[in-house]
Amino acid sequence: MQWETVIGLEVHTQLTTRSKIFSGAPIEFGAAPNTQACAVDLALPGVLPVLNRGAVERAIKFGLAIGARLNRVNVFARKNYFYPDLPKGYQISQFELPIVEGGELAIQVGDASKVIRLTRAHLEEDAGKSLHEDFHGCTGIDLNRAGTPLLEIVSEPDMRSAKEAVAYARALYNLVTWIGICDGNMQEGSFRVDANVSVRPAGQKEFGTRREIKNLNSFRFLEQAIDYEVRWQIERIEDGHAIQQATVLFDPDSGATRMMRTKEEAHDYRYFPDPDLLPVRLDDALIARMQSELPELPQAKQARYQSDWGLSAYDAATLTASHALAEYFEAVVAKLLVSPRPQAGEGQGERVAKLAANWVMGELSGTLNKEGLDIAESRIGAASLAGLLARLQDGTLSGKLAKEVFAAMWAGEGEADAIIEAKGLKQMSDTGEIERILDEVLAANPKSVEEFRAGKDKAFNALVGQVMKATRGKANPQQVNELLKKKLAG
Amino acid sequence: MNQTIKELSDLLARGEASSAELCQDYLARIERLNPRLNAFITVDPDKTLEEARAADARRARGEAGPLTGVPVAHKDIFCAEGWPATCGSRMLADFVSPYDAHVISRFKAAGMPSLGKTNMDEFAMGSSNETSFFGAVRNPWDERAVPGGSSGGSAAAVAARMAPAATGTDTGGSIRQPAALTGITGLKPTYGVVSRYGMIAFASSLDQAGPMAPSAEDCALLMNVMAGFDARDSTSLERPAEDYARDLDRPLKGLRIGLPREFFGAGLAADVGQAVEAALAVYRRLGAETVEVGLPNSGLSVPVYYVLAPAEASSNLSRYDGVRYGYRAAAYADLTDMYERTRAEGFGAEVKRRIMIGTYVLSHGYYDAYYLQAQKIRRLIAQDFAEAFKACDVILGPTAPTTAFDLGAKTADPVQMYLSDIYTIAVNLAGLPGMSLPCGFGADHRPVGLQIVGDWFGEARMLNVAHQYQLATDWHRRMPEGL
Numbered sequence: 001m002q003w004e005t006v007i008g009l010e011v012h013t014q015l016t017t018r019s020k021i022f023s024g025a026p027i028e029f030g031a032a033p034n035t036q037a038c039a040v041d042l043a044l045p046g047v048l049p050v051l052n053r054g055a056v057e058r059a060i061k062f063g064l065a066i067g068a069r070l071n072r073v074n075v076f077a078r079k080n081y082f083y084p085d086l087p088k089g090y091q092i093s094q095f096e097l098p099i100v101e102g103g104e105l106a107i108q109v110g111d112a113s114k115v116i117r118l119t120r121a122h123l124e125e126d127a128g129k130s131l132h133e134d135f136h137g138c139t140g141i142d143l144n145r146a147g148t149p150l151l152e153i154v155s156e157p158d159m160r161s162a163k164e165a166v167a168y169a170r171a172l173y174n175l176v177t178w179i180g181i182c183d184g185n186m187q188e189g190s191f192r193v194d195a196n197v198s199v200r201p202a203g204q205k206e207f208g209t210r211r212e213i214k215n216l217n218s219f220r221f222l223e224q225a226i227d228y229e230v231r232w233q234i235e236r237i238e239d240g241h242a243i244q245q246a247t248v249l250f251d252p253d254s255g256a257t258r259m260m261r262t263k264e265e266a267h268d269y270r271y272f273p274d275p276d277l278l279p280v281r282l283d284d285a286l287i288a289r290m291q292s293e294l295p296e297l298p299q300a301k302q303a304r305y306q307s308d309w310g311l312s313a314y315d316a317a318t319l320t321a322s323h324a325l326a327e328y329f330e331a332v333v334a335k336l337l338v339s340p341r342p343q344a345g346e347g348q349g350e351r352v353a354k355l356a357a358n359w360v361m362g363e364l365s366g367t368l369n370k371e372g373l374d375i376a377e378s379r380i381g382a383a384s385l386a387g388l389l390a391r392l393q394d395g396t397l398s399g400k401l402a403k404e405v406f407a408a409m410w411a412g413e414g415e416a417d418a419i420i421e422a423k424g425l426k427q428m429s430d431t432g433e434i435e436r437i438l439d440e441v442l443a444a445n446p447k448s449v450e451e452f453r454a455g456k457d458k459a460f461n462a463l464v465g466q467v468m469k470a471t472r473g474k475a476n477p478q479q480v481n482e483l484l485k486k487k488l489a490g
Numbered sequence: 491m492n493q494t495i496k497e498l499s500d501l502l503a504r505g506e507a508s509s510a511e512l513c514q515d516y517l518a519r520i521e522r523l524n525p526r527l528n529a530f531i532t533v534d535p536d537k538t539l540e541e542a543r544a545a546d547a548r549r550a551r552g553e554a555g556p557l558t559g560v561p562v563a564h565k566d567i568f569c570a571e572g573w574p575a576t577c578g579s580r581m582l583a584d585f586v587s588p589y590d591a592h593v594i595s596r597f598k599a600a601g602m603p604s605l606g607k608t609n610m611d612e613f614a615m616g617s618s619n620e621t622s623f624f625g626a627v628r629n630p631w632d633e634r635a636v637p638g639g640s641s642g643g644s645a646a647a648v649a650a651r652m653a654p655a656a657t658g659t660d661t662g663g664s665i666r667q668p669a670a671l672t673g674i675t676g677l678k679p680t681y682g683v684v685s686r687y688g689m690i691a692f693a694s695s696l697d698q699a700g701p702m703a704p705s706a707e708d709c710a711l712l713m714n715v716m717a718g719f720d721a722r723d724s725t726s727l728e729r730p731a732e733d734y735a736r737d738l739d740r741p742l743k744g745l746r747i748g749l750p751r752e753f754f755g756a757g758l759a760a761d762v763g764q765a766v767e768a769a770l771a772v773y774r775r776l777g778a779e780t781v782e783v784g785l786p787n788s789g790l791s792v793p794v795y796y797v798l799a800p801a802e803a804s805s806n807l808s809r810y811d812g813v814r815y816g817y818r819a820a821a822y823a824d825l826t827d828m829y830e831r832t833r834a835e836g837f838g839a840e841v842k843r844r845i846m847i848g849t850y851v852l853s854h855g856y857y858d859a860y861y862l863q864a865q866k867i868r869r870l871i872a873q874d875f876a877e878a879f880k881a882c883d884v885i886l887g888p889t890a891p892t893t894a895f896d897l898g899a900k901t902a903d904p905v906q907m908y909l910s911d912i913y914t915i916a917v918n919l920a921g922l923p924g925m926s927l928p929c930g931f932g933a934d935h936r937p938v939g940l941q942i943v944g945d946w947f948g949e950a951r952m953l954n955v956a957h958q959y960q961l962a963t964d965w966h967r968r969m970p971e972g973l
Contacts, residue, residue, distance in 0.1 A: 039589055043809040045582060046569045046591055046688040048723050078805050080852070082829055089808020141813065270852035272861060275694035275802055277724050 001238070002202035005230050006210075007165045007195060008119075008157035011172055012150045013182040014126070014190040015058045021125050021149035022049030022092060029188045033131075037143035043087035048276050051076070055149040056280060058181035059099045059123050060290040062151060065179050065297055066118055068103025070287060076123070076277045079269045085128035085141050093152075095271040098122035099280065105155075105175065106299060107167040108317055116168045117156040124150050145189075151181070157196065157207065162226035166219050169193055173219075178323040179294055186217050193222055197229045199237070208233070209243040213250050213257055225250035229257050301326055309333075309353035318361055324375045325360070328382045332356040335386030336393070355389055363406050380409050388416035400473050401425050428474040431483070434467075437475075438483055441466045452488060460484070491519065491651040492969050495560055495708040498654055502549065502559040509542040509549070509559030509603060516561055516605055520652045523973060527628045529637075529646040531566050532574050533606040541603035548601050557711060558601030563653035565644050566607035567614055568699075569688040570594040577690045578610040578622040578640075581810045581817045581836035591688020592720045593657060593699050600715045605653045609643030612838045613807065614664055614692040616640050617910045620901055621840040628897070629672055630970040631936050635894035638668030638910075644702050645672040650973050655703035655712055659689060661696045662795050663889075663914025666926035669702055670889035670939020673928040675956065675966055676702040677709045680947050681921035682727035685720030691806040693799035694725075696918045705966045706927060706956035710735040713949060729947070737954040743777030745955065748882030750785045753913050759892040765930035765938035766888045772962055773886070773955075783878040783885065787870045791916040792908055794871070797851050797864035798919075803841075804848025810836060843904065872920040879945045884955050888913055889939030893932035913941060923949045927956045928965040937965075 020027055023040035040047045063070045077095035100121035107114050126148035131140035153172060159165045173191055176182040183190050193216040198208035213229055216222045228250075233243055245263040250256075273279075296304075302316035311319070320326045336352045364385065368378060380388075388405055391397045397405060397420065408419045420426050428434055442449055445466060451459035467480045493501070501507045517535050524530050538561065545559040569575045569587035571594075576582045590598065597604070611621040619627040619642025627642040629635035630650035637646040641658030645668035648656050658665040660678035669676030677700045684699045691697060701712035713734035720726045747770070754763065770780060812818035812832030819831030837845070851860035878885060890910055900907040917924040922943055929940035940959075944952035960966050 042814060044569075044589070044815070045575060045577065045585065045587070045690040045809070046686075048687050048691075050722060050724055080805050080808060082808065082811060084811075084813045084825065087809060087814060089811055090805050268854045270805070270849065270854075270857075272801060272805070272852055272857070275725075276691075 003199045003230075003234050004202045004204075005160055005162075005226075006157045006198045006200065006207055007159040007162075007226060009155045009159070009165060009169060010194040010196070011153045011169065012126075012192045012194075013153060013176050015055050015149040015151055015181055016183055017052055017054040017058070017149050019052060020147035021052050021055045021123065023147050025147065027148050029185075031144055033140065033142035034144060037128075037146060041087065041143050041147045043089075049092060049274075051277060051280065052149060055123055055151075056099065056282075057286070057290055058149075059121065059151050060282065060287060061179050061181055061294055062121055062153070062176065063100035063103065064287070064291055064294060065175055066100075066103030066105055068100045068118065068121070070282055071097055071099055071101060072282050073097065074099040074280045074282075076274045076280070077271045078274050079271055081267045081269060083127065083130075084139060085130045085143070085146065087128065087143060087146055091125060091127065092274055092277070093124035094122035097279075099282075105168065105171050107164065107171045109161075109163050109167045114158075114164065116158045116164075119154040119156050121151050121153040124152055126150050151176075157198075162223045162230070165195060165226055166223045169219055169222055174298060174320075174322055178298060189217060192217050195222060195226055195229075197226055197233070198243070199230055199233045208237075209245050211243065211245065211257075212247045214247055214260065216250060221250060221252055224252070224255055225257060228255055232257065295323065298326070305353070308349065310350045311353060311357055315357050315361065319357060322375065328375050328378070329356060329360045331382035332360060332386045332389065335383050336389055339386065339390040352393075355393065356386075359385060359389060363403060367410060379412065380406070384409060384415055391416055391420060395476050395478075396420065396426055398473055398475075398477060426474065428471050428476065431479070434471070434475055434479060434483060437470050438467055438480070438487060441470060442487065449488065460488075491515070492704075492967065493654065494705050495557065495655055495703060495711050498560045499557055499711075503554070509545040509561070510539055512559065513538050513542040513561050513603055513605065516653055519650075520605065520647075523630075523650050523652055526633065527630060527646050527650055527652075528625050529609055529627050529643045529650065529652055530563070530606045531576055531578070531609050531622075531624045531643065534573070537572070538603050538605055541598075545601040545603055555600050557715060559603070560654060561603045561605045562597060562712075563605040563608050563644060563647050563656040564594065564597075565610055565641050565657050565659060567610060567659050567690045568594055568607075568657060569690070570604060570607075573604070573607060575607070575690065576624070577614070578612040578624060579837065579841070580623040582690075583623060583817065585816050587688075589688065592685035592722065593716055594688060596715050596718065602715070608641070608647050608656055611640035611642065611664075612841050613690070613803070614640040614659055614661055614697075615803070615840050615844055617663070617667060617907050618895070618897075618900065619643065619668070620897065621838055623838060626897055629894045629936070630973060631673060632894065632934070634896050635936055636671065636897055638671035638890070638894065640664040640668075641676075641702060642668050645669055645674060645676070648672070648674045648702050648704065649970060651969060655701060655708055657699060657716070658702045659692075659697055659699045660914075660918065660924075661692050661698075661799060662918050663911035665700050665702060666889050666914050666924055666939065666941060667911055669926040670928075670941070671894040671937065673937030673939075673965065673968060673970075674702055674704055675706050675709055675925065675927045675960075676700065677713065677925045677949070677953070678917065678923060679713065679717060679949055680727075680923045680944075681918075682725050683717050683729075683923075683947070683949070685718070685723040685726045687720055687722040687726075691802075693802040694806060695802060696795075696799060698918070706925070706953050706960055707735065707738060709925070710738060710950075710953045710957070713953075732950065734950050734953055737950040738957040740954045740958075741777065742773065742955065742958050745773070745776075745778035745884070746882040747773055747778050747780045748783035748878050748885040749780050750783050750788065750878065750885060750887060752785050752788045753887035757891050757909070757912065758888055759932065761932035761934075762888050762890070762892060762938050765932065766886075766940055769929040769940045769959065770886065772959060776958055776962060780886075781881050783881055785871070785874040785878060785916065787867060787874050788916045790867050791871060791919055792912055794864045794867045794919060795911075795915045796847065796908060797860050798868065800844040800848030801852050801861055802848070804845045804852065807837075807841065807845060812836070840904070868919045871916050875916075875920045875922060875943070883945070884948070884952055885943040887941050887943075889926040889941040890914070893934055893936035893938055917943050922946060923952055925952055925956055927959065928968070929959075929963070930965060
């Protein structure tokens with residue numbers, strides 16, 4: 001039987017506020033246990049929550065960025081359950097009236113693009129941490145994380161494969177870091193994914209019974225966990241069992257998911273509006289201010305790269321994979337456009353953008369990948385790369401030489417011009433000198449000359465190659481082409 | 491000992507007594523009477539006198555405020571740094587607060603020493619002060635009787651003049667009902683006027699702190715200390731500061747008093763009704779007119795309250811889990827067992843009853859039928875009052891249906907106990923300000939309370955109405971004999 005996979009994701013993104021969502025305690029990662037927990041976080045008798053406006057502002061930005069509906073009145077509710085790292089015995093979250101509802105996000109898997117619908121996004125506080133390893137026979141409780149602001153982003157069950165789920169998670173990750181509401185540090189738990197997975201016979205309308213894989217903190221684990229879970233569910237069903245609704249955990253070591261609790265064991269959270277907090281009211285001025293603070297979004301940039309600069313959809317998507325990369329790319333283009341330009345005029349923007357795109361996606365990304373670095377850690381800044389490309393553009397360097405200069409720049413030998421000067425890499429443009437070498441090459445290769453005259457175009461390329469070799473790549477190939485044509489014609 | 495806050499303040503201003511001397515007198519009286527009345531859970535003379543001496547020093551520097559040096563007692567629901575805050579519960583019997591409630595910091599800023607922490611029903615759940623882990627409080631007027639609750643310790647302390655004034659909290663009548671049953675004056679402000687920060691939560695949408703003292707004038711002066719915006723309480727209202735004593739001397743001529751017919755029907759004891767009628771006669775003599783008003787939904791107050799307050803309480807009290815502070819069972823098998831034993835042993839029967847009611851009404855499948863329905867009726871009750879206030883300036887009636895009942899009389903029947911708040915609860919549900927002031931005695935010679943309900947933020951007017959009555963009568967000057 002053919003099976004179809006159905007996936008919906010719930011993503012917890014930690015917001016970039018300085019203090020907690022309901023207290024003034026700081027949220028820096030890695031502090032000594034319980035040093036960032038104030039009376040409110042400890043849930044001492046008598047303390048009360050006060051909402052951090054910064055968390056609301058970030059949620060608004062997210063809602064605007066995905067074209068969602070912002071609930072002008074949204075409400076915090078208490079989710080009641082007992083756990084040692086949940087100090088109040090309830091989590092303050094949003095239930096019936098979340099701040100963000102609806103919206104969508106486009107994803108790209110291979111050549112296919114698809115739009116994933118979002119159900120909602122709501123604000124809530126994180127719990128503390130239970131430390132089971134460090135205390136013999138006891139559990140330690142660290143409440144530093146308790147009260148950290150989270151935006152839980154819930155998608156519709158619109159994904160049909162692990163690949164799509166990963167593409168969605170990545171697109172979402174890109175967006176929340178792009179608009180600056182999340183630092184995206186997955187090791188520190190700033191972006192955690194729960195995957196709801198079910199399978200159904202292809203063509204069936206009703207969803208199968210889902211199991212929820214909790215707390216995946218890498219895209220790789222997300223893909224592995226879903227793939228395993230899908231295989232497991234199909235096997236169970238084919239073996240004649242029914243899937244039970246359950247919450248499971250993924251074990252990266254074994255690559256398997258294992259049961260945490262079934263639906264029957266699920267809590268009745270007894271949600272009700274938190275009487276300590278007033279309904280949150282969003283006014284037009286605040287929403288307008290958040291709109292004005294939003295950077296140009298990936299989709300808009302992609303459209304602009306294609307329409308203004310003639311980049312392909314693929315290139316546009318690649319260059320907007322992160323805000324930092326897009327910023328880098330645009331900085332290179334901007335710098336190139338103001339540098340002296342021998343080929344100025346019609347189509348200048350397109351030429352420059354394509355050149356910059358090729359280098360950013362090619363040499364630069366390749367080198368970054370090889371060294372496991374992020375664009376922000378690039379050893380060649382945007383202005384420096386533009387300096388190099390300017391020399392390529394004005395004919396000073398051939399493509400081959402440019403790569404050599406790039407390597408030297410990466411090695412820290414300085415700016416492009418200095419390296420060209422120091423290494424004498426300047427492309428040969430003295431016509432007389434090239435002609436002299438050309439004559440030598442023609443004299444030394446009578447056979448090729450004959451073949452060319454007999455109509456073999458390949459012979460022409462061989463001669464160009466000989467000239468380039470003789471000039472150690474410093475000749476301008478275009479110039480060589482022209483001169484050689486002239487000579488052979490003559 | 492029978493001096494008002496105003497009189498004590500004048501005494502201190504004239505230099506005829508120091509705060510330390512006043513505190514010593516009150517501490518001596520507490521030492522003598524507390525074994526009989528059990529009004530205080532914690533007394534710490536060293537701490538009190540230290541605060542008193544600081545107040546005297548402040549006065550000597552010429553930096554005294556109007557009430558600097560006047561001592562007060564605090565209900566043990568308020569967190570005060572370095573003092574236990576037991577909330578009347580075994581759960582917090584050993585809890586010492588590391589911080590000050592907003593109310594406490596206001597009293598400290600005013601230079602008013604604390605005489606100690608007063609007894610109360612456990613987590614403010616009760617109407618007789620009999621649910622306290624620290625034992626029942628006795629009514630100074632008749633030690634066979636309860637003082638009311640939940641602020642029973644504060645009420646008894648003031649009635650017996652073990653303190654010139656005390657703080658209380660009122661969720662369903664917990665200031666007004668004990669004030670009525672002990673013959674003192676108590677005020678519950680409009681919801682949001684006094685910060686709840688540091689006040690141990692019972693039912694967050696209803697809890698409100700207020701003053702308890704012999705007279706309305708005292709309450710006005712204490713309100714000037716307690717009220718005010720606090721950014722740490724999101725339900726605290728940001729309003730211009732006001733002088734609650736500003737209208738005390740306003741004549742009552744033309745005052746329109748609303749009499750809700752629902753407050754004078756069956757269930758009201760005859761002697762209480764007579765005392766209230768006599769008070770109304772005083773008001774008519776002072777130039778006020780009375781109009782009948784209707785509060786058609788007020789009959790639903792008690793059931794609505796016993797859905798909403800337990801719902802909020804069941805969640806508010808979840809933090810007492812034995813993990814971080816407070817009581818923890820001595821022996822347990824695992825985490826769940828620790829929770830169960832800790833909460834089974836740490837909470838008393840009434841608290842557990844309400845946690846169970848609250849858990850039930852919030853449960854899946856019952857929420858709409860109970861919690862949501864109760865919220866709807868709550869709005870109707872508030873609308874009733876809004877409608878009534880179109881025809882009157884204040885509403886008057888009995889505070890409680892009877893005078894103080896005997897210890898143990900209602901402990902076996904929770905519903906009878908709950909009905910002793912039948913006239914006060916609607917006021918909390920509507921978020922209105924309410925007062926109780928003494929207006930005579932019942933057939934059993936126990937005090938009767940007159941309730942005044944003001945319009946939203948009508949505290950000053952309400953205090954004016956109470957003060958004018960107290961100028962014309964002397965019930966508030968009476969003290970229990972034999973103390």
